[in-house]
Amino acid sequence: MHLSYRLLASHCVMLLLGAGWILPGSARAEDPQRTSYTLIVANNASLDPKQADLRYADDDGARYYELLAPQSQQAVLLSVLDAETQERHPGLAARTRPPTRAALLEALQGLNARMAADKAAGRIPVLYFIFTGHGQRGAAGEGSVSLLDGPFSRTDLYKQVIAPSTAGLLHLIVDACDSYFFVNSRGALPVGPALGAAVTQHLAARELERYPHVGVVLSTSKAQESHEWSAISAGVFSHQVRSALAGAADVNADGRVEYSELMAFIASASQGVEDVRGRLDIFARPPLLDRSAPLSDLAQKSGLGYLLIPEGQGGRMWVEDTRGVRLAEFHKERERALVLGLPAGRGYYLRTPGQEARFTVAQGREVVDAGGLSWTALSVASRGALEDAFRDHLFSVAFGPRFYSGYVASTGAAPVTLYPGPDLSP
Structure with a gap:
């Protein structure tokens, strides 16, 4: 009889109790050379007087922080938490700073210093750079996101975040209107049934390819109503991403969530929503340096x-x-x-x-x-x-494996290795 998912789960429990993660035909424990850092920018405010402030960007920032901080050597949250969010997350406001340009650059400077020291010691630092809030596209087509004191443009992203980063891998997660243009060059967003392929082709000739250690996960939804859900006081896209990172997207029970798993998980989560206001346009691409790099790894020791x-x-x-x-x-x-x-x-x-x-x-x-x-x-x-x-x-x-296999076959994403379920034959 093949190893079943129940047996894989028992291996998982062995890991969680400190015995190491055992997979069929191999052994994989945590990677002591990997260190993680997190920078979260969450801003409800809009810079456009015609654009209403968001309600839950600060809630999303707080929830990303609570999930990722226990897994990080250092986590920084730049946000102004409203009264309701502070009540839900007591004590967190004291650990935040306003989402201004100066605070962002200061946080990056500190994180880069720590990651450079890790590299010098032979470790591989991984940086999560997360933004949730308003995004916009200027007349020239360049995207930006809203900080408290002004826009932070695509040019700023490359010059001040990506290019000087000392991270071995950088995961960029953006939940904002027009976030595609915050990462990618000017020009029209490809549309039509071949959206994924068109975006991939569009990216290949752009600046992101110069940074093979950078992976991106983007929501390109334009409607505020479509990506904030009052029943959970959160953005739908960020809620799906956090669910995936917490382990819900781990289709092969190896404790890791790779980009293809996250993409398939979000596709399955959104597939049944018929209301056009609830539809999201999602784009994700793993680091070209390592297409199997995990976005989440429960094998790493954490709190x-x-x-x-x-x-x-x-x-x-x-x-x-x-x-x-x-x-x-x-x-x-x-x-x-x-x-x-x-x-x-x-x-x-x-x-x-x-x-x-x-x-x-x-x-x-x-x-x-x-x-x-x-x-x-x-x-x-x-x-x-x-x-x-x-x-x-x-x-x-x-x-699960059935949906995942169909999804990666249709998109060409780099698949994870699936392990067989129980052999039910007589």
């Missing part, structure tokens, strides 16, 4: 705890903490196990459309087995047409 959802449990699920913050959402195939990384030191609910189960992750590296949780009935309130579209259809398509 996260873990929720194991075993084989046999499936359907649409989400995890909220006792503050009402939704951390991860997914539609799980019953045939595979799933492990999620969650911030430690708080209580959680694992929820489905009809039930919920309470659990606590008391400390980092703790593993909670969802197979042993007690479930109670859950009632869900409707919030309107678009809320219903997201509630009923977002994450309505199951994500």
Whole structure:
């Protein structure tokens, strides 16, 4: 009998308890040479008086910080948290600075110094540069994002972030209107059924190719309504990305989330949404230097705890903490196990459309087995047409090896190695 996903999950638990991650035919523990750093810029404010401020960019920044800070040697959050966000994340405001140009450049300078020291010591520093907020495209076609004191343009991005970076790998994640033009050159965004191929071809001749250590994950949605969801107080794209990074996109149970897995996960999550206001245009490309570079790696030691959802449990699920913050959402195939990384030191609910189960992750590296949780009935309130579209259809398509295989075959993305499920033949 082949190794099943349940057995892979047991290997996962061995890792999480410190024994090292064992895969069929190989052994892979954490990489002691890899170090991670995170810089998050989250800004609700718009520089255009005709453009309304966002409501949840600061919430997204806070949630990215809580997920990535326990995995990072240093994490910096530049944001002005509104009163509601400060109430949800007590104490976090004291660790933030305003999202201004001076604060951004100062943070980059400090992170680059630490990453240069890591390189000198033989380590591979990885930088996550995340922006969530307003984006815009000027008359000449150059994109920019909004800082508190002015625009930060595509030229600024290359000259002040990418070119001087001492990171061995740089993951650039942008959730903003017109974010494609913030990373890529002037000109019209390719449209039509071959959007992905056209964007890839467009990128190949542009400046990003000069930086093979840089990977990008972009939302190119133009409508504010389409990428903010009041039911979860977050941006839909950022919510999907965080869910993927927490482990929901780990299709082959190796503890890593690669670019192809994240892309397929977001495609499956959005596939059932028919309301045009809820549709997102997504583009992602891994670093050319290493197309298999993980965006997330649960094998790295961190302060996260873990929720194991075993084989046999499936359907649409989400995890909220006792503050009402939704951390991860997914539609799980019953045939595979799933492990999620969650911030430690708080209580959680694992929820489905009809039930919920309470659990606590008391400390980092703790593993909670969802197979042993007690479930109670859950009632869900409707919030309107678009809320219903997201509630009923977002994450309505199951994500697993079957969807993933079809997705990578249709896009040409570099695939991960899939491991066989149980042999059910007599």
